[in-house]
Amino acid sequence: MILLKRTLQFIIICSFLGLITLVGLYYYVKPDIPSVQVLKDVQLQTPMQVFSRDGLLINQFGEKRRIPVTIDEIPQPLIDAILATEDNRFYEHIGIDPIGIIRSAIVLISTGEKKQGASTITMQLARNFFLTREKAYIRKVKEIFIALHIESILSKDEILELYLNKIELGNRAFGIGAAAQVYYGKELNELTLPQMAMIAGLPKAPSALNPIRNPARAKSRRNVVLGRMLTEKYITQSEYEEAINAPITAKFHGAEIEVYAPYISEMVRAEMVARYGHERAYNTGFKVYTSVESNIQQAAQDALVDNLHAYDMRHGYRGATAQLWDSNTDSPLSEDAILDKLKDVKEFGPLRAGVVTNVAEQSAQVLLKNGEHITLEWDGLKWARKYITRYRQGFAPKTATEILNAGEQIWLRKNPDDSYILSQVPEASSALVSLDPQDGRIKAIVGGYSFEQSQYNRAVQAKRQVGSNIKPFIYSAALENGYTLASILNDAPINQWDKSQGVAWRPKNSPAVYNGPIRIRRALAQSKNVISVRLLRGVGLERTADHLLKFGFLNSDINRSESLALGSASITPLELARGMSAFANGGHLITPYYISEIQDSAGTTLYKATPELACDTPEQKVTPDFATLDDSQLVATELEHNAQPRCAPRIISKQNAFLISQAMHSAIWGGGSWAHKTGWSGTGWRAQALDRRDLAGKTGTTNDSVDTWFSGFNRNVLTSVWVGFDNPGNPLGRSTYNSNLDKSQISGAESGAKTAQPAWVDFMRVALDGMPEAPIEFPEGLVSVRIDLATGLLSHKNDYTSRFEYFIKGTAPTKYVLEQPTNVFEESLSTEEELF
Structure with missing residues (x-):
């Protein structure tokens, strides 16, 4: 009795001490126990996603890749695999597993080592959210109390859902949704049983058991998971045997990019970091919808890339990128050796790396980096005459041996018919910007040939001389100061002595063709340099420069010298497109934008673009200070205050x-009468290929063809294209006719019409497809009268010597031309002449 009594006393005392210890431990760890609100409103770190206007993924940015899923979206076999491996009594215990704890304690007592953690899924969740992985007794105590707390406020399904979205699974994948995409490029419901088992085995050691880095260890772990599933009767024996014999199919899959638009996605990334800070921008699941349309953006990318290759090809082939063996003295490398050499070659854009293995008379055999053997036919080779300089090319080749040798590493591109063409990395650069001139929405933007090759965004960062693209602004200043489209100026050479330099300034037309007295409409359409200079002098340099500043150009970019009339100002393609939009929208300065909407991870709209429109009811513009406003204030200021349209x-x-x-319309369609030999072409005549009468445009070429431009528009779409070298001052040169190619090829000196406009035409063909014609609307305040083409005076004639011209009321001529034979200055150009 005494022994029993003392035993009971000992048990009571131990229980009391244990209770006191437990209470003490609770109050000790209580500060680390999360609040109910934290657990109910937990925010998973989710990457920022950038979408096109039509909802296709452009890019995602984040330190952790996570695709949150609900419990209903998770396949049952995957849940079974997780439970069988991590916590088979999950739906039975209260957050801690006494059996597991006892088993872990026995191991600790018998070995002295902490080999088993006895952590339930709830305890792992507690550690993942609130604790570290340090193996310490106090951390385990905290885990237990936090797990019990979690179980008291969340359902089992809520706990499991949080756990499966939170766990680290290697390769920056957090959560099973991201793991399925990273390792298999699939949605969860597309995974096979072996693939689910592979993912279920990763939480134990995401790095050591990674199927990409350690496929053998990963397979062993996968089979352990399958064995646990068999033991727990989640799968049958036949399913088990089939699954353990399945090969390892995991490989790294990047984000499922649906639209290639790296330049605008980088613009969005920088803007989001500026608005919200790095941590919040990258990890809170923002969804950013850009202004670009996926098909239009792709068309812009294709047009720019194809145009650069076309320029590069007409200047000749610069040779192989490397020589792996000398076909005259060395033995050829084996296929495995060639592929080993190619594995580190980085491919970008449409270029594919390959090695020439054999050369026939008019074909070559090539082994591509992906292991494919292809035949490079003569049609893919015959363009490749030798590059000598940017101004000289060799003779057209007659055999493939003049171009290639076995052992050479080369670049190729695939044609639409799946044949290949010899290629090379373009040396020149380019940019394209297309926007809606009515509200500034950027429809497409490309900042270079390849973002992987260069992240320099030429569309918004490269200030280049605009050449004759400046002339519409010069002529606009002239119209504001008494000139009309019918005003006559002398298209004749200018010689002006510069006392300070001791030389004469002689601006010349390009080409050096002079027509004598000429109307302003035709002068702009044919880009007459001397007329632009005469207009600048007539208006005044300072007044002209001040007029240009109205179009949004920076004062520091507008040099105040007479060379301004020829385009010496340096402006980015986006700045130029913005300024040019005023001619398409009726005279308003719109503000380009590329972010249409920002949503948080729950889909709540935080920001919605409310652009200023080209309209005539101006309202107060409100620009929120993003640094001082929270999300709710942003919504209030942007969505409510700006509910009514604002006018630019x-x-x-x-x-x-x-x-x-x-006048810019005439740059495309020309004028005069070809039947009466008075017809003339504008510098942008190549745009006639689009067969649309609603288009207006302007070429631009600087001295020595260093920078080339084309800008053109209708009422709804405006696009500017620039082509040049990144290193300013390098001329684009000229090319001679290649007898191996058809007559449609471009040759001669490079210019805005030949170098930049082809990309504009290719892009606008897609951008305008299906759109009805949208000419610039005829405004009130204008009159149309018939004028004499030679003098700009009124005419009674109704023949090829006259035409209707538009005038602002009060500026039309009041005198008629004398009724006598007229020398019409509408001579056609000879067939050898080329307009720039």
């Missing part, structure tokens, strides 16, 4: 804008 500021009259667009 008017910078020129709608009449001025219309008249300039008319």
